[in-house]
């Protein structure tokens with residue numbers, strides 16, 4: 062009998078380098094949210110790739126930064142968790158990144174002692190000379206690691222990477238039921254989809270001040286009813302979220318509903334409300350209550 066392989070492949074990197082795009086590309090599903098703005102991912106989220114003889118557990122993490130408030134501290138704890146249970150660590154950088162300008166990332170990756178692959182992403186955005194320099198410098202910084210150029214967005218070397226990662230997994234029985242795609246439930250992904258639309262539709266500090274809570278999810282064969290709150294930090298932000306005559310909130314509701322319908326392949330009725338929870342992202346108790 063073939064031995065079963067299973068393990069955790071954890072992705073770390075600076076904000077916006079393409080970690081979540083890579084998780085989706087390796088899974089072949091649009092599971093986690095992706096956005097052109099930095100700090101899209103706030104949690105550690107698992108995406109599970111199942112085969113008859115393997116279970117590859119990918120872990121997405123928030124981008125590494127110097128925390129300026131409590132929410133960001135919790136985001137960095139999620140990164141540190143990922144360093145502890147990795148069977149393989151994927152250190153992801155962009156083609157223009159160099160070790161000298163990636164201190165937080167390099168320091169964390171150096172604490173990790175297991176197998177590591179450095180992924181130089183967004184190679185579609187650079188030229189050959191730039192890539193050569195990046196590979197050389199990352200190889201010098203992590204001599205034990207393979208350095209692989211990829212484009213998560215365009216699928217370059219993704220199949221190769223998937224095969225390589227499955228081979229690197231230790232022999233182990235599955236950690237999760239073989240039909241699980243994630244450790245998170247549908248309510249979590251719905252709140253993430255709404256947050257991604259907020260990132261897309263609102264400017265400046267607004268997306269960073271918002272939290273989305275799904276209060277109810279009622280499923281029937283022909284319609285799913287969802288009630289969710291967008292939680293902001295201050296009264297003024299509530300006004301911006303709602304917009305003139307409620308126009309901005311209406312647009313958010315329509316776009317989020319369409320994206321949720323695609324995600325769950327069903328018709329959705331979405332009831333969105335905005336409420337203020339004074340300085341929620343700076344308060345430990347409130348953060349715990351919101352699942353951080």
Ligand SMILES: Nc1nc2c(ncn2[C@@H]2O[C@H](COP(=O)(O)OP(=O)(O)OP(=O)(O)O)[C@@H](O)[C@H]2O)c(=O)[nH]1
Pocket residue numbers: 074075076077078079080081082083094095096097098099100101102103122123124125182183184185186211212213214215
């Ligand atoms: N040109 C190019 N863009 C990419 C590539 N991979 C990802 N992107 C883009 O980079 C942006 C950030 O992607 P994400 O996957 O959200 O990045 P992330 O590292 O998860 O970001 P955080 O969650 O904020 O830390 C998005 O606009 C992606 O479309 C790539 O290979 N080439």
Ligand SMILES: [Mg+2]
Pocket residue numbers: 080081082094095101102121122123124
């Ligand atoms: Mg992300």
